Amino acid sequence: MTEKTIVGIFDNVIPVEIYHAANLATVWISDSLSNSLPGIDYFPTQSCLYCRSVEKHIDRLSASCRGVIFANTCTSMEKLYEIFLRKSAMDFVEMVDVPKVASEASVYFYKERLKSLAVKMEAQYGLPVEKESLHEAIKLNNKLRNTLRGKKLYRSLLLKDDPLSLSNIKGKIGRIETHEEKHRGDRPRLLVMGARIEEDSLAKAVEQEGACVAVYLTDNGDSYNSISVDENTGDPFEALARGYLDIGRGRRTITELPDIKMLREMVVNERIDGIVTLSYPYCARTVYDVAWVKKHREWLDVPMLNLQMDNTGMASAGLRNRISAFIEMVEAREGKYV
């Protein structure tokens, strides 16, 4: 395989550094999948909307990626992996066994799993993961995320559908460093959080309707940007396991619920005027997370809007109307934007 071999990644918990070290390019499989296409339904109708959308794209993804990597972050992802394993024409379809709890034992287990993955990549696919390359990949990916964080940009803005590899990452960092964000003006500042599906379209819709996304707590936003891998740990696999599991904060495991104290701090520090949450049907993670945030609505002390996605996408008039009405309400609340 050449360097241009592209691997599709579904989850933030998968260390892309391992693939970059193996001279592969990674691409984030995230948005633009929500509008349901005609195709075979392997998933039952009453199940995760994201997985039901992705399964329709098996052929398209097979044409653009040589392989895909899943993580067992939820049962639906496990089932989606099995569908790809059986139905896609890719060279390799892998699942990374990610712990569902954040503890020292789970860091050790995850480290061993990542090492096994590297061994398998060399033995099965002839893609060695050299220690030096891994260190370099860790440094560069940290720098990329730091740069995005510093600029308050989110991954999809500059990297969407754009494969990332060791050879082009420096160029991308340079582009982000010189990127000048358009002046957002005096507009309502929203915190957007929740599901991955349509997250970018939601951000765009919010901006088009007259508000700005001040905090973006989604897979493409701060959840990605906040990953930090220790560059000085002797064992890079341990550093990756610890960094990606976010040990100490444990926010990336399904057993965790959103940290309300952290949200409140963000609301105050970032002068947030409203929170928009995004969930989709039959996704326990988003449904319970949103319910948890809603339970603390009074304490958070800002208006909230929950959008539950159907198959119509963010372009639907109904969703646009709700976003628009919410922004109007936020503007009128304290009168500061009127």
Place this chain on the structure above:
Amino acid sequence: MNNTSTKYMTKFQTLLKFPNLIKSKSVYKIMQSNYEDLRKVMEDGESYCAVSVFVPSEILSALNVHFLPLEPVTATAFQLWVAREVDDIHQEMLGSDTCCCSGPLILALYERGLIPLPKYIIACSHMCDDSLKAFNFVSKHYDIPIFNIDVPYYHDDKAISYVASQLRDMVEFICQLEGASFDIDALREVIAVSNRTNDYRHTLFNMTKKNPPVFKLFENLPLYPLFTKFGRKALEEIYAGLVDEAQNRIEEGRWASGDGNYRMLWLGMIPLAYPHLFTLLDSLKFEFSMTELMYHSDFDEMDATEPFIALSRKLMNYPLVGNSEKRIDRIGKVIKDFGIEGVIHFNHRGCIAFNGDNFIASEYLREKGIPFLVLEGDIANKDAGSMEKMQEALLNFRNVLEEQYGRR
């Protein structure tokens, strides 16, 4: 206790006053034991540990912990309490009705004050995200200590050691909260009890391999959650009683079937919300020699010399842990051993753990030439599925079976 929970306990107690209503003496004993577990919490105010169904009960028994598996508690409780309110509970608890009902029902147990709060919680990632989220929600909302058991997807030696180390940590967690000390020999003894109970279960399975089923599908229901109590001596006695009872029924020719019945396998959950379904299945001459809920918790003999490794293996070997191949292999084995002629899968709304394998099961069964039917609904909410549609599908399925096997 509030009014609703008092009413529930009274209903439960009233039912137990009429043992003749429940044909099987062993099933009656199971219900008595379930009632007693709940009564201790509801009436005596005994503290308890709330667990999800696949938390190894052997450890809890060895430490003499009073525990309640919440999924079975909600399954039975909501039949008597609030079966008609499931949609409202979804909305009230989560603001959405698009997920499995088990989680919101667990939240409702506490939000509505139907049952006292647990002293602590132990949850297991097998077998679903919804219950894991619900248990963690309860823990965080009421500030109750929780221990989560993480069951990996692949089950190699590293995964077995990882789960075993978590089970050791679970013991420490309990000991700290209970002020108890742990005796590994007590755990070994409990594992021996669990093994013997499983032997009785195998005997019960074997009795119906080539024979008609001894118990009807509906009669079986109280047996399903029993695996949550493995390791208790009382359960061993109940299983011994079930085997005796089954033996007597066989000797007296009292099969739960009639001539020309179709030998069926039921996959997925059993929909308690549709009582008429059971009558319909009987009238269509579908006899359920085996159900997935019955054999899913089956296990190979555990090695008591290494109890944590043995319990870890037991947990990881369940057919729904990891790759679907394991589940499909087990389905194939049951079809062969029990001479199954048709398979019905009940798609419980939002249950991806079971429903997500349907396409694989369907391809496998097509290859084997076994007719396969999928029914859609909700185990607790009858409004989420149409009984009329199910009836129509079952009648058509019966025609398919008639055509295939030439029996009318």
